[in-house]
Amino acid sequence: MNTIKNVLAAIGLICLSGLFIFAVQKAPEDNTISSEEKIVNDYNVYAIPVPENLDFAGEPVPLGDPDVYERMDRELLVNTYWQSNGLLMFKRAQKYFPVIEPILKEHGIPDDFKYLAVIESGLSNVVSPAGARGIWQIMPATARENGLEVNDNVDERYHLAKSTELACKYLLKSKESLGSWTLAAAAYNAGNAGVSRRLKEQNVKDYYDLLLGEETGRYIFRIIALKEILKNPKAYGFNFNKSDLYNSIPTYEVKVDTEVNDFTAFAEKHGINYKILKIHNPWLREDHLNNKSRKQYIIEIPEKGYYSKP
Numbered sequence: 520m521n522t523i524k525n526v527l528a529a530i531g532l533i534c535l536s537g538l539f540i541f542a543v544q545k546a547p548e549d550n551t552i553s554s555e556e557k558i559v560n561d562y563n564v565y566a567i568p569v570p571e572n573l574d575f576a577g578e579p580v581p582l583g584d585p586d587v588y589e590r591m592d593r594e595l596l597v598n599t600y601w602q603s604n605g606l607l608m609f610k611r612a613q614k615y616f617p618v619i620e621p622i623l624k625e626h627g628i629p630d631d632f633k634y635l636a637v638i639e640s641g642l643s644n645v646v647s648p649a650g651a652r653g654i655w656q657i658m659p660a661t662a663r664e665n666g667l668e669v670n671d672n673v674d675e676r677y678h679l680a681k682s683t684e685l686a687c688k689y690l691l692k693s694k695e696s697l698g699s700w701t702l703a704a705a706a707y708n709a710g711n712a713g714v715s716r717r718l719k720e721q722n723v724k725d726y727y728d729l730l731l732g733e734e735t736g737r738y739i740f741r742i743i744a745l746k747e748i749l750k751n752p753k754a755y756g757f758n759f760n761k762s763d764l765y766n767s768i769p770t771y772e773v774k775v776d777t778e779v780n781d782f783t784a785f786a787e788k789h790g791i792n793y794k795i796l797k798i799h800n801p802w803l804r805e806d807h808l809n810n811k812s813r814k815q816y817i818i819e820i821p822e823k824g825y826y827s828k829p
Contacts, residue, residue: 677804
């Protein structure tokens with residue numbers, strides 16, 4: 520029995536030795552390792568120079584104030600190096616700014632306020648924890664007070680043209696009350712009463728002299744940073760072609776002054792599907808339209824050829 524065990528042990532040792540020799544023979548030679556391509560890390564992070572002159576709606580930013588300078592520097596850094604979000608803003612701006620810009624101009628609102636919509640929602644129909652909705656992030660009470668319909672069936676805060684009109688009315692009142700476009704923009708975030716109270720409590724007249732909470736304290740600086748980056752993409756390292764940007768789809772209007780029982784059937788009647796109908800009319804919140812009052816609604820239908828058939 521011991522003889523058999525000794526023989527098996529010897530055979531095992533020979534096998535292990537053979538495996539070891541084989542492994543050594545197959546190991547790569549030094550010249551093979553050194554011939555592999557070296558990994559080059561070409562990603563670098565740079566400080567962002569703060570432009571000497573910045574303004575919001577023609578009102579200069581007092582960059583000579585070291586606190587103001589640091590806060591501006593922060594927002595330029597944060598938004599430059601949040602590259603994925605930045606590229607999305609460029610893409611969406613191409614789609615939505617052509618709707619927003621003429622409405623601002625018509626109401627005498629400086630063009631810079633389109634960047635307020637950018638920081639409010641990222642140019643997307645988001646919902647805030649407080650209940651604000653749409654690209655302009657409007658609260659339900661504010662919407663109703665200014666003539667927008669807000670209920671489970673229809674929510675016109677999601678209607679880009681109508682919500683932009685409301686934002687213009689609000690901003691004009693704020694400018695008249697507070698005296699500057701910068702303060703009017705801050706009031707869009709904190710409310711007219713809130714900003715007015717802080718100015719009085721701290722005995723100052725300018726946004727940049729106010730000590731504010733985190734959100735409102737960063738608000739104007741974020742708007743200006745996005746304005747600066749979106750207007751000068753190459754200077755901040757953003758590279759894209761025009762073909763990379765999103766475009767609005769041409770539509771035609773269908774007027775409806777009755778109930779619509781089934782939007783799936785309605786969509787199919789106009790050569791599209793339910794999803795596409797809702798994409799172009801996000802203010803329609805359900806799969807039907809109640810409309811017992813026979814109000815006239817305008818529903819946008821995309822021109823033919825831009826989507827595949829339903």
